[in-house]
Amino acid sequence: MDKGTPIGLVFGGFAIVATILIGGGDLMGFVDAPSIFVVFGGLIAAMLIGYTIPELAAGFKSFKVALNDPGFNPAELIKQVNELAQAARKDGLLVLEEKAQSMEDPFMKKGIGLMVDGTDPALIRDILETELAMMEERHKGMQGFWETVAAMGPAWGMIGTLIGLVNMLAELSDPTTLGPKMAVALITTFYGSVLANWVASPVVTSMKGKSAQEVMLKQMMIEGLLSIQAGENPRVIEEKLKSFLDPVTRLSLEQPE
Numbered sequence: 001m002d003k004g005t006p007i008g009l010v011f012g013g014f015a016i017v018a019t020i021l022i023g024g025g026d027l028m029g030f031v032d033a034p035s036i037f038v039v040f041g042g043l044i045a046a047m048l049i050g051y052t053i054p055e056l057a058a059g060f061k062s063f064k065v066a067l068n069d070p071g072f073n074p075a076e077l078i079k080q081v082n083e084l085a086q087a088a089r090k091d092g093l094l095v096l097e098e099k100a101q102s103m104e105d106p107f108m109k110k111g112i113g114l115m116v117d118g119t120d121p122a123l124i125r126d127i128l129e130t131e132l133a134m135m136e137e138r139h140k141g142m143q144g145f146w147e148t149v150a151a152m153g154p155a156w157g158m159i160g161t162l163i164g165l166v167n168m169l170a171e172l173s174d175p176t177t178l179g180p181k182m183a184v185a186l187i188t189t190f191y192g193s194v195l196a197n198w199v200a201s202p203v204v205t206s207m208k209g210k211s212a213q214e215v216m217l218k219q220m221m222i223e224g225l226l227s228i229q230a231g232e233n234p235r236v237i238e239e240k241l242k243s244f245l246d247p248v249t250r251l252s253l254e255q256p257e
Contacts, residue, residue, distance in 0.1 A: 002069040005206060012198045035160050035188040039195070042156035043149065050148065059145035066206040072213045074220065075253055078241045081224035084112075085234035093229065107131065107218055111225040121226050128222045132215065139211040143204050150200035157192020161185045220244050 020027060047056055087095050093116055100112040107128070114124045164185025171177050220241050227237040242250050 001067055002206070005066050005202075008202065009198070016194065016198075029183070030187060030190070032184050032187045035164075035184065035191055038160040038163065039153065039156045039188055039191040042159060043152050043195075046152050046156070047148065051145070055145075059142065062142040062145065062207075063203060065142065065210065066203045070210055070214065072210075072217055074217060074241075074245055074249065077217060077220055077224075078238055078253070081221070081228070081241060082234050082238050085224075085228045085232070085237050088228050089231070089234065096228075105221075108221050108225075111221060115225055115229045121229055124229070125222060125226060128218075128225075132218050132222070135218075136211065136215060139207065139214075143207045143211070146200050146204045146207065150196040150204065153195035153200060154189070154192040157189040157195075160188025160192075164188065216244055 017027065020030060044056075047059075051059065084096055084099065087099065096112050097116045100109045100116075103109050103112075110131075111124065111128055114127065119127075164181060168178060168181035168185060171181070223244075224237060224241055227240060232240075242253060245253070
């Protein structure tokens with residue numbers, strides 16, 4: 001699990017509650033059933049218009065992406081590719097087929113399988129880059145789902161606020177009701193803003209970061225496998241893959257253990 005996500009969610013909730021209490025507010029004063037209904041009910045209604053029910057279910061399930069730690073390790077990948085390059089240089093490409101059986105990454109296994117079968121390097125690149133592009137599209141679809149949540153939440157909060165203001169103005173003859181009704185009207189905007197800025201937008205940021213890391217790792221796999229097929233020196237392949245990394249990470253790999 002990505003520890004930062006639950007910590008951020010808990011700390012964000014704590015910050016909201018603490019601010020309410022420090023300001024002398026009442027937590028129950030921020031609980032209003034009609035406001036909850038119009039924000040979350042309206043959000044679901046709008047999402048149902050834009051997405052099919054299976055897409056909606058898959059979109060909400062994708063929240064676990066923000067919670068999971070994918071465990072991307074470029075250093076381990078470079079080491080793995082280096083070992084494959086040395087084995088291929090010593091015993092030929094066919095020996096990689098046996099090594100692929102113990103690998104968990106289907107992308108790497110597919111690339112090795114194509115390479116062992118003698119597939120043309122240009123075709124291997126085309127196949128793997130197409131698969132990578134489709135993966136990016138799926139990731140963008142899930143990111144777009146949460147971006148929609150981040151946009152719709154405040155919008156429905158504003159709708160709820162407008163409803164509350166209309167109700168308030170309808171009873172101007174009783175000044176004692178103006179304060180409570182104004183408070184209720186503003187709570188809907190509060191709910192929408194909290195949904196967007198505490199949950200939806202951070203989820204999008206998390207997804208984009210993890211997607212970028214996965215794309216980079218798979219690009220490294222493609223270059224590494226094609227370099228092995230071309231018979232390049234393992235040391236040259238290692239240096240080529242290091243070029244994908246930022247200077248700090250690259251320097252840490254070059255430090256002696």
